[in-house]
Amino acid sequence: MINGATKLVGLIGWPVEHSLSPAMHNAAFASLGLNWVYVPLPVPPGTVEAAVKGLAALGFQGANVTVPHKQAVMPYLDELTEAAKIIGAVNTIVVGGAEAHSRTPLRGDNTDAEGFIRALREGGFEPQGSSIAVLGAGGAARAVVYALLASGATEVRVLNRTCERAVALVEDFGRLFPQAEFMPLPLNPQALAEAADASSLLVNATSVGMWPHIEDSPWPEDLPLPSHLTVFDLVYNPERTKLLRQAEAAGARTIGGLGMLLHQGARAFELWTGQKPPLEVMRKALFLDGDTAV
Ligand code: ATR
Numbered sequence: 001m002i003n004g005a006t007k008l009v010g011l012i013g014w015p016v017e018h019s020l021s022p023a024m025h026n027a028a029f030a031s032l033g034l035n036w037v038y039v040p041l042p043v044p045p046g047t048v049e050a051a052v053k054g055l056a057a058l059g060f061q062g063a064n065v066t067v068p069h070k071q072a073v074m075p076y077l078d079e080l081t082e083a084a085k086i087i088g089a090v091n092t093i094v095v096g097g098a099e100a101h102s103r104t105p106l107r108g109d110n111t112d113a114e115g116f117i118r119a120l121r122e123g124g125f126e127p128q129g130s131s132i133a134v135l136g137a138g139g140a141a142r143a144v145v146y147a148l149l150a151s152g153a154t155e156v157r158v159l160n161r162t163c164e165r166a167v168a169l170v171e172d173f174g175r176l177f178p179q180a181e182f183m184p185l186p187l188n189p190q191a192l193a194e195a196a197d198a199s200s201l202l203v204n205a206t207s208v209g210m211w212p213h214i215e216d217s218p219w220p221e222d223l224p225l226p227s228h229l230t231v232f233d234l235v236y237n238p239e240r241t242k243l244l245r246q247a248e249a250a251g252a253r254t255i256g257g258l259g260m261l262l263h264q265g266a267r268a269f270e271l272w273t274g275q276k277p278p279l280e281v282m283r284k285a286l287f288l289d290g291d292t293a294v
Helices: 021-032 048-057 082-087 112-122 139-150 163-176 189-198 242-249 258-273 279-288
Strands: 007-013 036-042 062-065 092-095 106-109 131-135 155-160 181-186 201-204 230-233 253-255
Touching: 007 021, 007 048, 021 036, 021 258, 021 279, 048 092, 048 106, 062 258, 082 106, 082 112, 082 139, 092 258, 112 139, 112 230, 112 258, 131 139, 131 189, 139 155, 139 163, 155 163, 155 189, 163 181, 181 189, 230 242, 242 253, 258 279
Parallel strands: 007 036, 007 062, 131 155, 131 201, 155 181, 201 230, 230 253
Antiparallel strands: 062 092, 092 106
């Protein structure tokens, strides 16, 4: 029951009404008997600074940040973790020290990278020493590339519709991980075929295939998909994307995006509460509750 002692965390985004995170976190709080609630906080573009400062002023314990504000919140935070700095995006804010409200430091973190790696390992893929093809060069792709390099991947091909963005990503990460090999490529059938042949993991970090465009796939219909691949699609709405269905039909191993949503949330829960997240409760809330979006 909500009372005077209830602690608050929220989700800053626009829009946020279809998010699965409130169900996941509130189920977790309830199962551990924590007097905490997780509320959606719709923040229109242009009001991000006031919203972030309001977290501390109102005594929130923290927040998640989602589309389109993962970059926009960064200038208003007091400190950023190494992962948030390198990825260039924040998905979790921790308000430090519950006592001193508005003077409390705000720390920006990024749990997407760790969430991705946990979901990848849960799916049976070990990134150490591997060659990877990542489709996309936005914030999601940066979190994936960072996570893979930090976990020992040695060869990364980045394919993007706008090839200059792939080049920029590769330049950034090349400086930080000089021991790894990088190749920026256009997102066309020939580059896809070559990258897939040379890689053991293919990750879709574009938004292609996301509802309502559920019959779209970044993999061309008439291009054979190599069966040696593990295919990870960050898109989780729908849960089985066209790309995953193509991979399955080709005999490749597949991993859907809900696992990453689960594990980034579990890590955020741990950062806010200091408690071990009840993973199975959170998994059940995600996989069985309602429709999937954002
Ligand atoms: P996010 O933070 O989720 O990564 P983003 O920064 O907007 O979001 O990046 C979206 C990614 O999906 C980009 O790599 C984008 O390609 P461009 O850089 O060329 O825009 C990719 N993407 C989106 N729609 C696409 C489409 N129809 N075909 C191919 N790639 C697409």
